Structure formats: structure tokens, C-alpha cells
Amino acid sequence: MDTSSPAVFVNAELLKMHVGKRVRTVLQVARNEGGVMIGQSTDGQQLTVKGGDPKGFPLSHYVEVIGIADGNQSIRAEICTDFGERFDAVSYNGLCQLANGKYKNLFL
Amino acid sequence: MLSADQFAGAPLFTGGAFLPSQSIDSSISPTKSQIRTPNTLIPMTAKQIIEAYHSSEDKPAIIVDGIELANVKLVGLVMNMMERDTEVSFTLDDGTGRIDFRRWANESSDTGDTAFIQNGIYVKVHGHLRGFQGKRHALAFSVQLLTDFNDIVLHFLECIHIHLGHIRVKVLPFFEGDTARMQMNINIGQSFSNGREYLAPFPNQFLAHSTMDGSGKDVYSLVLKMFQEPAMLASEHGLHVDELFRRLGLPKNQIMEAINYLVDVGHIYSTVDEYHFKSANNC
Numbered sequence: 001m002d003t004s005s006p007a008v009f010v011n012a013e014l015l016k017m018h019v020g021k022r023v024r025t026v027l028q029v030a031r032n033e034g035g036v037m038i039g040q041s042t043d044g045q046q047l048t049v050k051g052g053d054p055k056g057f058p059l060s061h062y063v064e065v066i067g068i069a070d071g072n073q074s075i076r077a078e079i080c081t082d083f084g085e086r087f088d089a090v091s092y093n094g095l096c097q098l099a100n101g102k103y104k105n106l107f108l
Numbered sequence: 109m110l111s112a113d114q115f116a117g118a119p120l121f122t123g124g125a126f127l128p129s130q131s132i133d134s135s136i137s138p139t140k141s142q143i144r145t146p147n148t149l150i151p152m153t154a155k156q157i158i159e160a161y162h163s164s165e166d167k168p169a170i171i172v173d174g175i176e177l178a179n180v181k182l183v184g185l186v187m188n189m190m191e192r193d194t195e196v197s198f199t200l201d202d203g204t205g206r207i208d209f210r211r212w213a214n215e216s217s218d219t220g221d222t223a224f225i226q227n228g229i230y231v232k233v234h235g236h237l238r239g240f241q242g243k244r245h246a247l248a249f250s251v252q253l254l255t256d257f258n259d260i261v262l263h264f265l266e267c268i269h270i271h272l273g274h275i276r277v278k279v280l281p282f283f284e285g286d287t288a289r290m291q292m293n294i295n296i297g298q299s300f301s302n303g304r305e306y307l308a309p310f311p312n313q314f315l316a317h318s319t320m321d322g323s324g325k326d327v328y329s330l331v332l333k334m335f336q337e338p339a340m341l342a343s344e345h346g347l348h349v350d351e352l353f354r355r356l357g358l359p360k361n362q363i364m365e366a367i368n369y370l371v372d373v374g375h376i377y378s379t380v381d382e383y384h385f386k387s388a389n390n391c
Contacts, residue, residue: 064257087257
């Protein structure tokens with residue numbers, strides 16, 4: 001796993017375009033099932049995160065996951081950070097679109 | 109929500125304080141022969157800095173988007189932290205790249221400040237970029253623990269904002285009677301939520317608008333042409349906006365925008381009331 005490469009800002013929709021690459025996204029935790037975290041992306045779709053903290057994160061907290069996208073809706077986590085309960089998912093979603101669109105050259 | 113205290117209500121590109129070129133006081137740095145240290149703090153992504161290093165290898169200063177860099181602000185994760193007697197060094201990974209930072213601990217109070225720095229935490233770093241000759245590293249003079257993670261989103265949006273401010277376009281002056289489209293050196297626009305694209309106005313420079321009807325005629329040219337007609341030039345009160353709306357058949361808000369712009373640059377002026385305008389040029 002190349003941990004030195006940049007991580008693309010993605011939401012669920014953009015994740016599909018970066019399968020196999022290092023990505024970062026924020027999801028709101030819906031449930032934890034033995035090492036697998038399932039939550040809602042900033043654009044309202046379900047995402048699955050494997051390999052995160054086995055204890056899981058508190059429900060309805062926003063968690064940033066940096067890892068490798070290994071499917072259309074799933075990420076193999078390297079680093080997870082609890083962003084707490086107060087996080088602006090709408091702004092993050094907008095940033096994902098800007099960072100992959102017009103201003104891609106600043107990020108990747 | 110994004111902390112909006114710095115940007116609330118301020119239209120993009122007209123805010124002075126955050127665009128570095130406006131913060132340099134030219135009265136204290138008059139000659140080019142003097143070495144000027146830019147006194148600005150610019151939010152950047154690691155990728156921008158790394159690219160700037162590559163392109164500035166044989167030059168005396170690091171340039172990004174045409175602006176000389178000195179102090180930068182980054183937000184990212186701490187990695188590879190190492191503590192020594194006189195300094196703490198770490199790598200900051202902001203997701204776009206990695207920059208090595210060093211923070212000197214000169215006083216005992218400094219070691220207290222850096223005590224919270226550990227691998228895997230999010231921090232906001234204010235640093236000074238250093239040296240070339242193949243080595244790139246930076247001095248961190250402020251490292252703060254990130255508590256509100258919306259700051260991450262805010263930081264990257266600021267990077268985009270500053271970047272746009274630096275690459276803003278200069279367009280050639282608008283010539284009366286010239287019905288051709290305005291020439292632009294570089295076409296950079298910003299989309300707003302209603303899908304239109306245009307550059308925000310700022311001092312001493314001109315607006316560029318994309319045409320809405322696709323016929324190749326600029327709204328401004330059309331409006332100005334109306335005012336330039338001999339009958340209008342002769343009329344004391346000039347042209348009423350309703351007459352303009354009727355004759356052009358374009359959306360009212362576009363026409364009003366064109367009028368406001370032409371007033372701003374001095375091509376037309378209002379006469380008896382706010383609805384009558386006349387061309388300022390009588391030839």
C-alpha cells in the first residue's frame with residue numbers, strides 16, 4: 001500500500017471514478033458491524049469501510065476515512081479520524097466537487 | 109457551517125485583506141533592487157508548494173501563481189514526528205502531498221506548545237518556506253491543534269479562493285462603438301449557482317461577460333450602442349430603461365447590470381432620474 005500518494009477528496013459518486021486509488025471521504029456513521037463501518041456519504045449514499053478501528057466510531061458521528069477505494073461503495077481504511085457530530089457535510093460535498101473538477105490542479 | 113466571519117457578505121475578489129498583492133505596502137518597498145520579503149501568509153496545498161519548488165529551483169524566490177511565497181498556512185495530518193532537544197520535526201500530510209516542517213524550541217514555553225503534536229493528529233501550521241539546492245523544508249512558527257474539523261474544508265476553500273485571486277484576468281479596455289467581443293488574455297471564470305459564468309469586478313479592471321443569447325454580441329455593446337444613437341445623443345434626458353428593455357428584448361436584470369457597469373466605468377450617466385441614462389460621449 002503506497003501511503004505516500006495523495007488522497008483524492010471523494011463523495012460516493014466520485015468514489016466510483018477512483019477505485020483502486022487512495023481516497024479520502026467523510027461519512028456519517030450508521031452502524032458498526034465487527035470491524036466494518038457503514039455510513040452515509042456527504043452526497044447521501046451508503047458507504048462501507050473495512051479495516052477501521054474494531055471498536056467502531058459513535059453512531060451519527062462524522063468520520064473521515066483515508067484509504068484505498070476497493071469497490072464502488074467501499075473503502076479499505078488506513079486512517080480514520082472522528083470529526084465529531086458537528087460537521088458541515090454540504091460544504092465538504094461541495095469541496096469534493098471543486099477538488100475533482102475545476103481546481104483539480106491544486107489537489108492532485 | 110464554515111466560519112464565515114472573514115468572508116461573510118464580502119463578494120469574491122473585492123476583499124482586500126486576503127489577497128496578498130493588496131497587502132504589500134508599496135510605499136515602504138520602493139525599489140526592485142532592494143530585497144523584499146513578502147509579508148503575507150497564504151493558505152496553500154502541499155501540492156502547490158511542491159510544484160513551486162520544482163519550478164523555482166534556480167530562482168531566488170518561490171513563486172506560485174505569479175506571487176512570491178514566504179509564509180504559508182497548511183492543514184493536515186502529522187506524520188513521522190521526531191523530537192530533539194532544540195527542535196521538533198514532523199511531516200505534514202494534507203492529502204495533496206507532504207511537506208517536512210521543523211519547529212525550533214528556543215524557550216521552555218515552546219516545548220509546552222508542541223507537547224500535543226503526535227502522529228496522526230490534525231494540525232494547522234503556519235510556516236516559512238526555506239531553501240533550495242535540492243532540499244525542501246519549512247520552518248513552522250505556529251502549530252495549532254485542530255478542534256473544529258470544518259476548518260479542513262475552510263482551509264481548502266481558502267486555497268482555491270486565493271488561487272483564483274492570484275490568477276485574475278486583466279481584459280483590454282472596452283472601446284465604444286466596437287461591436288466585436290472583448291478580447292481576453294486568459295479566460296478564467298467562476299461559476300455561480302445559477303450556472304452563469306463571469307469574472308467579479310475589482311478596481312481598475314474590466315468585467316468580462318459571456319453572451320447569453322449566443323449570437324456573439326455582448327450585452328454591453330448592445331446597450332451602449334443604444335445610447336450612442338444620434339437621436340439619443342441629441343435628447344436631453346437620454347434613454348429611459350423601459351425603452352431599452354422594449355427595444356433589446358433581453359432579460360431586464362442583464363440590461364440593468366450592463367447599465368450599472370457602463371455607469372461605473374463612465375460611459376453613461378443618469379439624467380433626470382434613476383431611469384434615464386445618456387451617453388457620456390458625444391461624438
